[in-house]
Amino acid sequence: MQKSVIQQFKLSTLTCVCSAVLLAACGGGGGSGTTEPAASQASVQGTAAVATESAAAETVAGDTSAGASSDKADASGESAATPSANTSGSEQASAPVPYGQDASAYTLSFSEEFNTYNTNLWNDHMWYEGSNPTKNYTVEDGMLKIWPQRDASGNFFNRTIDTDGKYYQTYGYFEIEAKLPVGKGTWPAFWLFNHIDHRRPEMDVMEAYAGGAAPWGFEVDGVAHPQAYAPTVWKGDAEGQLVGTRQYDTGTDLSAGFHKYAVKWEPNKQTYYFDGKEVLTVNVTMTDPMYLMLDLWYGSASGTPDDSTPQGKSNSFEVKYVRAWQFK
Secondary structure, three states: OOOOOOOOOOOOOEEEEEEOOEOOOOOOOOOOOOOOOOOOOOOOOOOOEEEOOOOOOOOOEEEOOOOOOOOOOOOOOOOOEEOOOOOOHHHHHHHOOOOOOOOEEEEEEEOOOOOOOOOOOEEEOOOOOOOOOOEEEEEOOOEEEOOOEEOOOOOOOEEEEEEEOOOOOEEEEEEEEEEOOOOOOOEEEEEEEEEEEOOOOOOEEEEEEEOOOOOOOOEOOOOOEEEEEEEEEOOOOOOEEEEEEEEEEEOOOOOOOOOOEEEEEEOOEEEEEOOEEEEEEEEEOOOOOOOEEEEEEEEHHOOOOOOOOOHHHHEEEEEEEEEEEEEO
């Protein structure tokens, strides 16, 4: 995503789109000279023990696992407490499995089903900013909901829900099931990210721009609806290092129903999926542990929100679950 409001790397917004390849993510994934806080290694309350990757190399889909190093990771490359994952005893048989994948190749390491909003696991703002007090998110009906809302100043504002300092993972399969909001300017996303010194490694599993030119979106009664989305990968070292991206036209209204967005992150490759269908493969090595991010931001290819952008809970970015698995 390399959000334009952060501007650590001072990249300009890329908006040229060819039929299959996009350069529409905006620049700069870091803070504005903000000192990075130390990452918490504390276990999430009521969760399982720290999940660690095997120190031995394991072959997964033809690739060999490698350890990761970071100021936020332990020596094995993992610093993740496993929240409420049904991965032991008789519960293991009923544990969720990655959609369209070989279940025998994975072990569930993270399972957020949004029965409640767990403040021990989730932050409601990015590390370089404070939390906007205007209420525009909740957990209800078994879902996280984030909706467009003007704050006390009359402006639409970004809302980020992330596990920074609370949950990280290196490699594996990451999946959400979500329904997207409508409206000009809306920019919902699911991504894996980390801020390490000056680096900003980033994997955008899904980001959509309802207000963008077709096939990004289309209008119904003057309201923009999302149709395409983009997975995008930033190496995050020098000038962001965009290493892979695609505008994927789903051919459907992404606000009309729930869809699964996922990435399979291997040591030397990433594969992105829409409802189990492969939409992008990037051959890249990224070894830093990442935390999880869900957000509703505004701008980039989606434009500026205005009075045509529906406000309120009925127009939410709705997420049924966030799950992660490690390779066996």
